[in-house]
Amino acid sequence: MADVARRADVSIKTVSRVVNDEPGVRPQTASKVRAIIEELGFHRHEGASMLRKGRSTSIGLIVEDLGNPWYSQLAASMEREARSRNHFLISTSAEGSPEREAELVDALVARRVEGLVVVPASSDASEAIRSAAEEMPVVCVDRPLAGLVADTVLSDNEGGVRSAVEHLVAHRHRRIGFLGDDEVIWTAQRRQAAFLASYDLLGLPGEPLTRLGPYADGEVAALLDRWGQGRDGITAVITSNNRVTMQVIAAQRVCGLDLVVVGYDDFELADFLEPPVTCVHQDPASLGERAIQQLFARLDGELGDPRTHVIPTRLIVRGSARRRPASRRA
Amino acid sequence: MADVARRADVSIKTVSRVVNDEPGVRPQTASKVRAIIEELGFHRHEGASMLRKGRSTSIGLIVEDLGNPWYSQLAASMEREARSRNHFLISTSAEGSPEREAELVDALVARRVEGLVVVPASSDASEAIRSAAEEMPVVCVDRPLAGLVADTVLSDNEGGVRSAVEHLVAHRHRRIGFLGDDEVIWTAQRRQAAFLASYDLLGLPGEPLTRLGPYADGEVAALLDRWGQGRDGITAVITSNNRVTMQVIAAQRVCGLDLVVVGYDDFELADFLEPPVTCVHQDPASLGERAIQQLFARLDGELGDPRTHVIPTRLIVRGSARRRPASRRA
DNA sequence: TTGAAAGCGGTACCAC
DNA sequence: GTGGTACCGCTTTCAA
Numbered sequence: 001m002a003d004v005a006r007r008a009d010v011s012i013k014t015v016s017r018v019v020n021d022e023p024g025v026r027p028q029t030a031s032k033v034r035a036i037i038e039e040l041g042f043h044r045h046e047g048a049s050m051l052r053k054g055r056s057t058s059i060g061l062i063v064e065d066l067g068n069p070w071y072s073q074l075a076a077s078m079e080r081e082a083r084s085r086n087h088f089l090i091s092t093s094a095e096g097s098p099e100r101e102a103e104l105v106d107a108l109v110a111r112r113v114e115g116l117v118v119v120p121a122s123s124d125a126s127e128a129i130r131s132a133a134e135e136m137p138v139v140c141v142d143r144p145l146a147g148l149v150a151d152t153v154l155s156d157n158e159g160g161v162r163s164a165v166e167h168l169v170a171h172r173h174r175r176i177g178f179l180g181d182d183e184v185i186w187t188a189q190r191r192q193a194a195f196l197a198s199y200d201l202l203g204l205p206g207e208p209l210t211r212l213g214p215y216a217d218g219e220v221a222a223l224l225d226r227w228g229q230g231r232d233g234i235t236a237v238i239t240s241n242n243r244v245t246m247q248v249i250a251a252q253r254v255c256g257l258d259l260v261v262v263g264y265d266d267f268e269l270a271d272f273l274e275p276p277v278t279c280v281h282q283d284p285a286s287l288g289e290r291a292i293q294q295l296f297a298r299l300d301g302e303l304g305d306p307r308t309h310v311i312p313t314r315l316i317v318r319g320s321a322r323r324r325p326a327s328r329r330a
Numbered sequence: 331m332a333d334v335a336r337r338a339d340v341s342i343k344t345v346s347r348v349v350n351d352e353p354g355v356r357p358q359t360a361s362k363v364r365a366i367i368e369e370l371g372f373h374r375h376e377g378a379s380m381l382r383k384g385r386s387t388s389i390g391l392i393v394e395d396l397g398n399p400w401y402s403q404l405a406a407s408m409e410r411e412a413r414s415r416n417h418f419l420i421s422t423s424a425e426g427s428p429e430r431e432a433e434l435v436d437a438l439v440a441r442r443v444e445g446l447v448v449v450p451a452s453s454d455a456s457e458a459i460r461s462a463a464e465e466m467p468v469v470c471v472d473r474p475l476a477g478l479v480a481d482t483v484l485s486d487n488e489g490g491v492r493s494a495v496e497h498l499v500a501h502r503h504r505r506i507g508f509l510g511d512d513e514v515i516w517t518a519q520r521r522q523a524a525f526l527a528s529y530d531l532l533g534l535p536g537e538p539l540t541r542l543g544p545y546a547d548g549e550v551a552a553l554l555d556r557w558g559q560g561r562d563g564i565t566a567v568i569t570s571n572n573r574v575t576m577q578v579i580a581a582q583r584v585c586g587l588d589l590v591v592v593g594y595d596d597f598e599l600a601d602f603l604e605p606p607v608t609c610v611h612q613d614p615a616s617l618g619e620r621a622i623q624q625l626f627a628r629l630d631g632e633l634g635d636p637r638t639h640v641i642p643t644r645l646i647v648r649g650s651a652r653r654r655p656a657s658r659r660a
Numbered sequence: 661t662t663g664a665a666a667g668c669g670g671t672a673c674c675a676c
Numbered sequence: 677g678t679g680g681t682a683c684c685g686c687t688t689t690c691a692a
Contacts, residue, residue, distance in 0.1 A: 001669060011679045016671065024677055041461050046440035047377035047386075048669035051684045056377070065406060066421065072402030076395060079423055088437055091396065091421045093409055107418055110376035131371050249602055269597075272579055274604045331685060341663045346687065354661060378685035381668050 001042065008036045019044055050112050058088040059115045059295065060108035062101060066093045070242060070265060070284050071119065074141065077285035078117065081292040087114070094121045102128035109135060115295045120145045123186050137298035139291045143186040144308070151298070153291045153309045155282040157187060160313035161194035162201075164238050164262045164280050167315055169202055173236040173260065176204070177227045179220065179248060180240035183212035191240040191264060206232060213244070220244075221251035228259060236260035242267050249273065266316055276318035286311050331372065338366045349374055380442050388418040389625065390438035392431055393449045396423045400572060400595060400614050401449065404471065407615035408447065411622040417444070424451045432458035439465060445625040450475045453516050467628035469621045473516040474638070481628070483621045483639045485612040487517060490643035491524035492531075494568050494592045494610050497645055499532055503566040503590065506534065507557045509550065509578060510570035513542035521570040521594060536562060543574070550574075551581035558589060566590040572597050579603065596646055606648035616641050 001019075005012045010029060017025045018033040025033075036042075050056045059082055063071040075091040082089040090108060094101035101121040105128040108116060115137040118129065125133075125148035132138060138150040145152075168176055178195040180188035192210050199208040209227050227234045237259050239245040245263035252259065263270070266281040290309050331349070335342045340359060347355045348363040355363075366372075380386045389412055393401040405421040412419040420438060424431035431451040435458040438446060445467040448459065455463075455478035462468060468480040475482075498506055508525040510518035522540050529538040539557050557564045567589050569575045575593035582589065593600070596611040620639050 012670080013672095013679060013681095014677085017678090020671085026677065029677080041464055043436070043439045043461075043465065045381065045442065045669050046437075047380035047442060048684090049440075049671075050377035051375065051381055051669080051686085052671045054684075066396070066409065067399075067403045067406035069397075069399045069402065072399065072405075073397045075402075075421075076397030076423055079396065080425075089422070091405075092419070093406055095410075106373070107376075109373045110379075112375065112377060131373075134371055135373065246598060249599070253602055267599075268576065269579070269599045269603065272583055273599065273602055342686080343663060343688095344661085346685095347662090350687090356661065359661080375685050378668090379687075381670085381685080382687045384668075 001044070004033065004036050004040055004042050007040065008033045054112075055114060056088075056112045057086060058090060058111070058113050059117065059292075060104075060111070060113040061089055061091045061117045062094050062104050062108070063091070063119045064094060064096050064121065066091060068243075069267075074119075074284040074288045077288035078292050081289050085292075085296060096121055098122045098126060102126045105129050105132050108132075114299055115139070117141055117291050117295060118145075119143065120186075122184070137295050139295050141287055141291045149306050151294045151306045151308070153287050153294065153311065155187070155287065156310050156312050157190045158194045158197070160264060160280040160282060160315075161191050161238065162198045163313065163315040164264070164278075165195065165198040165202065167278065167317065168236045168238070168260065168262060169204070171260075174205055175232055175234040175236075176208075177224070177234040177237040177259075178208070178210040178240070179223070179237055179244050180210070180212040181244050182214045185241075188212050188240045195238060209234060212240075215247065220247045221255045221257070224248065224251055224257055224259060225255055228257060234259065236262065239263045241265050245277070245279075249277075270316070271318060278318045279316045281314045281316050282311065331374070334363065334366050334370055334372050337370065338363045384442075386418075386442045386444060387416060388420060388441070388443050389445045389447065389622075390434075390441070390443040391419055391421045391447045392424050392434050392438070393421070394424060394426050394451065396421060398573075399597075404449070404614040404618045407618035408622050411619050415622075415626060426451055428452045428456060432456045435459050435462050438462075444629055445469070447471055447621050447625060448475070449473065450516075452514070467625055469625050471617055471621045479636050481624045481636050481638070483617050483624065483641065485517070485617065486640045486642050487520045488524045488527070490594060490610040490612060490645075491521050491568065492528045493643065493645040494594070494608075495525065495528040495532065497608065497647065498566045498568070498590065498592060499534070501590075504535055505562055505564040505566075506538075507554070507564040507567040507589075508538070508540040508570070509553070509567055509574050510540070510542040511574050512544045515571075518542050518570045525568060539564060542570075545577065550577045551585045551587070554578065554581055554587055554589060555585055558587060564589065566592065569593045571595050575607070575609075579607075600646070601648060608648045609646045611644045611646050612641065 001012055001015050005015045015033055018030050061075055061078055063075060066072050079089040092104050094104055098121045109132045116132055117139045119142050120140055123146055125145045130148055133148055133150055140150055140152045178192055180192045195210060196208055211223060239248055242265035248261055262278045264280045266279040270277040270279050331342055331345050335345045345363055348360050391405055391408055396402050409419045422434050424434055428451045439462045446462055447469045449472045450470055453476055455475045460478055463478055463480055470480055470482040508522055510522045525540060526538055541553060569578055572595035578591055592608045594610045596609040600607040600609050
């Protein structure tokens, strides 16, 4: 910037004004400066700017795995939303590791993001995140974080699971299983609990069959096979997220099972499987937008206790629920 | 940091040494400093550090859309690879807009990333990216960029398409269509060209039927319907990427078509559709890793002309290729 | 093993 | 409209 100033024969301050589109510069001066900037290939140094201004117009996002479509859609929607407020979103993956999450939190805080959105890797707040929360607003998405006073955006897990169970019951299913993702994942536990509650509420017969992961190779198939045996074997299964849904679909094919599946999380080809899969749709884009909105509300000065937003789900019925004629298997 | 120094009764430099795990600090001094850091909730200011050091140990990634699984897997693999070299990856989406891409390039350069990986939004290098390339290594992934001297990592488009055509021909298909993504997308053009070349090479009869997008609502279905008519209607169609594959699958269902589909890009449920879909698999993780490796090679001082890496594809045969009995349609 | 001081590249404040 | 200068928080260099 000093170079540009020298070359353009103006002061550094004037160059700064041009770079930042500040008023109070004669158009001719401005265009001369701009020409020199071009010529010299000058690039402003955001670090220096942050240092002086004390702010960065950027926010950080930590998800479990950017490779998972659900999270990547969340990231994409948040990026759009942040951009519409002239902020830059830095998206990162913790890969399910609390240690990595803590590192990322520190890295983002060090980059002086103005706020943090986190899909927590564990259910208890790390020291890193608690310390971050003292400096800037933090919003948890998809799962709450015990031991942290932070705004939270959740999916309506109870409502979503209940709608799935009711749908199956309305289609004459009485014995329904539940398969959840790894037990360390809060939503898996929560959806399991919701399943048990619905089971009770609707007075379904017998002991409810449920299980959480992680699953060994072939375990899902073996489990479903076992649950489906006999005259009161299950006729349908509800899954806690798209990861498990995929495992169940694979297991069914491999073993020739024929259970009705209702999946938590919609997925792109649900309509085109045979039979199509009914899903509890929780729109990652809605969660992301709400999270960013809440974050900006805090940045704009909102005070008061942490809020919890519950985003409704929608059951997408795809005609997969009809109870099949007695299993084609023995 | 000054606060910490004052409180710990040491110099700023000593605090800096502790924060950076530099040698030459007595263990007791170090732990005292660390305690104060904790107590005061001190966070180092990366911007100030970058400013002084002139480097940032971070690299930037610009893809088309983080919400698309292919790109998000690319991003995830690059994040892992960058992390293994102690670098921080900043992933962003240009949403197919060259203007947005230019903004992102500038934003990342301003953040002093050490290198840039780009899935170009257009085929010609923007001023922003050319200017960035003078400051730091740039690697293009999936598509090359005319007018830019930069390393490039591509999928083996020719080989991939040829393997798809040969596979279909080996299964007695003679009339094969090709449906590409939007014509502005380089890979769509390239794969179309490869398709035409293969068509020639194998001496397939008649005029090859090909089309690039964008497609209006229902257009894909209408097109396939038309192409499939008559005694030399097509019996199979090759698509240029997963986006088009989805459209073709949907079109087939909607209109009761029954063409064999071979898709460029593998996708999660390809195995579970009826019939399963054979795919040209180009592993986004391999592309990403190679891109990061090339980037670090440059950062490590590699000189010389830009390199182009071609990543082989693999045809995943899923038994979808058998030629169907004469169409069930009129 | 520790410290003092200069300076990285911007921006705020105030003077002209 | 424009310029001068202090200073943001850290690292480098050199001295003690």
